Amino acid sequence: MKKLIIIILFLAPILIQSQTKLNSTHANLNLTCSNCHSCTIPTKENPCLKPCPRESLIRIDQKPEEGPRVIVIDKLRDTDIYAPVKFSHLAHAEMADMTGGCRTCHHYNPPGNVIGCSDCHETTRKRADITKPDLKGAYHQQCMNCHRSWSGKTDCNDCHVVKEKADLKPVKVKDEKSKRIHPEVKAPEKISFNTKTDKGKFVTFYHNDHTGLFGLECSQCHSNESCAKCHSQIKKPAEIKKSFAEQHKKCSSCHEVKTGCNKCHSNKESGPFNHKISTGFDLAKFHSKLNCARCHTTPSKFTGLIKDCVTCHGTWSWDNFDHKKTGLVLNETHGELDCESCHKDKSYANPTCTDCHDDLTYPKNLPGKLIKR
Amino acid sequence: MINESRRKFLKTSALIGAGITGLSTKSVKAEPKYVLDENRMGVLIDTTVCIGCRKCEWACKTAHDLPTQPIESYDDRTVFEKMRRPDAKALTVVNEYPPKETDQFPINVKVQCMHCDKPACVSACIVGAFSKEENGSVIWDTDKCIGCRYCMVACPFQIPAFEFEKAWHPDIRKCDFCFDRTKEGKLPACVEICPMEVLTYGTRKSLIERAHQKISLYPDRYIKHIYGEFEVGGTSWLYLASKDFHELQFPKLGTNTAPGVSEAIQHGIFAYFVPPVALYALLGGVMWINKKKAESNKNKEVHHE
Incomplete structure (x- = not known):
């Protein structure tokens, strides 16, 4: 027992030291240890690093x-x-x-x-x-x-x-910091594809929706593309007859391409993605700043979510809801009521006044004061 | 006097015969010269990395004093139009297998001696010229070689080649794992020159470990098979590939050692001299019957007269 205590006393400072050192270098990064280390307590002597390349790890992207x-x-x-x-x-x-x-x-x-x-x-x-x-x-x-x-x-x-x-003269690097070598390729806002199908000839691809709203990274679609994408020296892309799978390769990693053609294919140019039009749930009011994955928690599954507040938020009560956020500060009498007293349906949209008041209606009469949100 | 010497001769030949039978069941087995060394070397060939630059072919020829075109000529990719095999003038060759899809790369495969752990050539060589060395290489002694070419027949990979075009002192040629270079601490010539490090040189044990690691790191890139890990009892040269080795013209071989199979046949034929004795007995019987027939015919002819 004594021996054990001595060993623990001896090891503790080493372990603590290694931990603090680790913190100083890994401090500001939100990392999972198991990304790089195969054991639970890596030390300087035995960092138990996983074999290279640790691609999925940390990225430092520079211009x-x-x-x-x-x-x-x-x-x-x-x-x-x-x-x-x-x-x-x-x-x-x-x-x-x-x-x-x-x-x-x-x-x-x-x-x-x-x-x-x-x-x-x-x-x-x-x-x-x-x-x-x-x-x-x-x-x-x-x-x-x-x-x-x-x-x-x-x-x-x-x-x-x-x-x-070889010309062994040292390379002269002129100070041309501003000058690019490859012309800058600007990301397109939208691309209209004129496909060969009779039904749903047009596919309007909103590039900015995919990079912005959906938060896709360039490499998710443009990996292994390299120069040949634009500068093909072998064959022009149009000359190669592609199979259905090859044709839809880029989209099929996220979209179900075998069914529901008309989600992308249309007889005229279609508009950008609109959550309200497509699903009936308006994001603009309170959910505009959210990342898709905040609500659509199952990876790459964006359907089947029920529109009711409780699906994500649970049941509202005074503990988890500040009515001020809706733009209406309730007056004292209404501020003590249960939510369900006025909000009868699950959408918590318009209140019902007639249970208590015979002569008052919303939004003509308000249970409080409107403020700027 | 005459009888005595005859007896002596029979005695010695019986002794020799017994000796041979004893040897054939015990000592003449395809064991390497040394017991297989735990740290014997090998090469892992990752065919998914190879670009078919054929620099290994040039380096091999240069290291073995074989005639070669200048290195720049090896950029010519038209040689891939037909499949090639290693021969006496090229101990290693690279072949190309065109891709199925347009966006895939062709697969290039380097072919050379596999340097088996239990080599069939060592077993088949009747003069003991071939040997499996401590460092993993399978080499042969040109001075001992009598040019019987049994090794060519025995090899499951059809590697040993013969200098047929030479009238005077033709030799057996094959990849020798750059035995002379590795002895001096150098790398095999092909391993040294490979720009992509398709060829990794290391102990066979560490290479197998690395190959398994690669397969688990990139399950989409490799099929779960290290060619040479178990084939014909294991080989010093090992391969990784993205598709079935059979499609890349690797022979489909079992895990039994090649000498094990050939020796079973060979030793079966000569087991305790029973089959040869039986054969001679049969032939003797045929002769005896024929003789009898001839005699009776002769008797008949005499009778007629």
């Missing part, structure tokens, strides 16, 4: 111009037959900005600055830890995924020049 403009990749210059590659980081960051952002390449970003490939990946191929590729492998695995789809080619000399033929 393209915040990063370096050109990076000279020369970490492998001693062993390589090729000269260092002058990598236009800005151009690539701008391209990534149109899809997944920094994490298109920086797949692991712990708190702090955005980290580069060589911070984790070893330069030597013969090594003990084979759980992640070496630096040469890491570079190429990131580059080739896009470069292959873009041109279909894997030629080395697209990026590399052999040492003897």
Whole structure:
């Protein structure tokens, strides 16, 4: 027993210290420990980190111009037959900005600055830890995924020049901070698709609804898109005959595409999403600032919610409801009544006065004072 | 005097015969030269990463002093139009399997010796030229080789090749896991050059661990099968792929060791000399019957006269 106490006394400061240190770096981030750690109490000696890449982890997204403009990749210059590659980081960051952002390449970003490939990946191929590729492998695995789809080619000399033929002058980076390399692609507000079907020829896609109201991230639709989306060198998209599944691929991850065609397909251009028109429940009054998921708690299921207040709020009482929020401050006599005395139906909309008052009606007569909400 | 020497000869031949039967049931088994080393090396080939640049082919030829075109010529992708096999002039080749969907990449697969844990070539080699080494490689001694090419027939992956075009001193050629390079602490040439690190070099144990980890990290990317983990009793070179290995022309093999099967047949044929003795007895019987027939015919002919 004594031994146990001694051990606990000895371990306690270490544990506390490790905990506080952790807090100093992980402090402002809303994290789940199990995202990165496989054990319950990670220590500095044994952080029990899960294997890389920990993609679903933390993201630090910067604007393209915040990063370096050109990076000279020369970490492998001693062993390589090729000269260092002058990598236009800005151009690539701008391209990534149109899809997944920094994490298109920086797949692991712990708190702090955005980290580069060589911070984790070893330069030597013969090594003990084979759980992640070496630096040469890491570079190429990131580059080739896009470069292959873009041109279909894997030629080395697209990026590399052999040492003897290389221009070894240092890169001059002019201070052109404001100048972009890739023209900015502005997100469209809406896109009208003129489809080949006879019934419901038009599909009006409101891009701003999807990014704003529905809160989708670019990468949820635009992943694996790369340059070929606009700059296809192989085939023009129209020339390829797509199957039904391929045609609806982008939408089908959220929308049920096999049934209910007329939800998207129409004979004329349709308006943007309106919760009141589509569902009969007006969000504009009190629910305009809410994220969809606040009420639609089952992931990717947005139907079947009952319009009554109780569905989300529970039964109203004086403890959980401040009548002032409706824009009407109740006077003393009405301020002591139960909600149900006046609000007979579940929608808590207009009150019933006739139970007590013979000669008074709402909204002609008010049970209090109107204020500005 | 004559009788005595005859007796001696019979005695020695009986002894030799007994010795051979003893050997064939005990010591002549396809065990590696050493007991399989726990830390024997291997290579994990992730076919989902390979881009088919064929730099490994160039590096292999260069490391083994085989004639090769300049490295730039390897960018030519028209070679993928037909399937190739490793031969005496190219110990490793990369093949390409075109994608089914338009938006997918083709699958490139590097082919070379698998360096089996229980190699059939070692078992089949009648002069003991082949051996499984401590570091996992399966190599052979050219000086011992008599060119019988039993290894070519025995190999379940059809890897050993023969320099048929050479009239003088033709050799068996196959991937030797860069035995000379690894001895000096270098990496195998193909592993060293691969830009994508499709080829991971490490102990077989750690590679299997890593391969399982990859499968669990990316269940959509890989099928749940490490080719070579159990095939023909395990191989030092292992493969990961996105679709069934049979579609990538990998032979469908059981988990039984290849020598186990061939040796069972071989040893069955010669078990305790019963089948050869039976065969000779049968032939002797046929001869005896024929002789009898001939004699009776002769007698008949004499009778006629």
